[in-house]
Amino acid sequence: GAGVSQSPSNKVTEKGKDVELRCDPISGHTALYWYRQSLGQGLEFLIYFQGNSAPDKSGLPSDRFSAERTGGSVSTLTIQRTQQEDSAVYLCASSFNRVGEGLGGYTFGSGTRLTVV
């Protein structure tokens, strides 16, 4: 697609429920990233995919968080047993990952605003 597409744009869920957030990156971008941004805070790295593999999961806050990517394209971030502190905007980004040439910068999707009540 022309840009990074995320769905849903807004999600309100009850504490303890599971949620799935979807990201469809720019066609041809091999690298995909999930970040989250809490109100008034900076961007917090969650996970990085290169193709379908996730070489860096170091930012996932707990084992309630997981992510997968299939076909080198769409990625799903799943949060199990949601807690109120999970409320944030979850941003997906993609890039060409030119190893050795430096990073060309990410293109972000419009984000999913998650509210846990």
Added chain:
Amino acid sequence: QKEVEQNSGPLSVPEGAIASLNCTYSDRGSQSFFWYRQYSGKSPELIMFIYSNGDKEDGRFTAQLNKASQYVSLLIRDSQPSDSATYLCAVSPWDYKLSFGAGTTVTVRA
């Protein structure tokens, strides 16, 4: 120590003036440096990137990098009300992951 530090602001400048934003980073091995603009309620958009020491100009924006001082800055010339946003500095210590500062909020008053 945070990896990337920015003054949170707010930075208020009159229309037509120069806005100067600063960013320092801790990893001396960082290779790539980016400035993103984020309007309220929107996602970040890339406005500048710089890899080499010195200045890089793009329209009204100039990015400046000094790797010896671990310092990167963004100048916005002839500031317009539409420049009012939060500006995020991002640094890549590796080939893939960006570390972001908390952002500087800029308000351009007409």
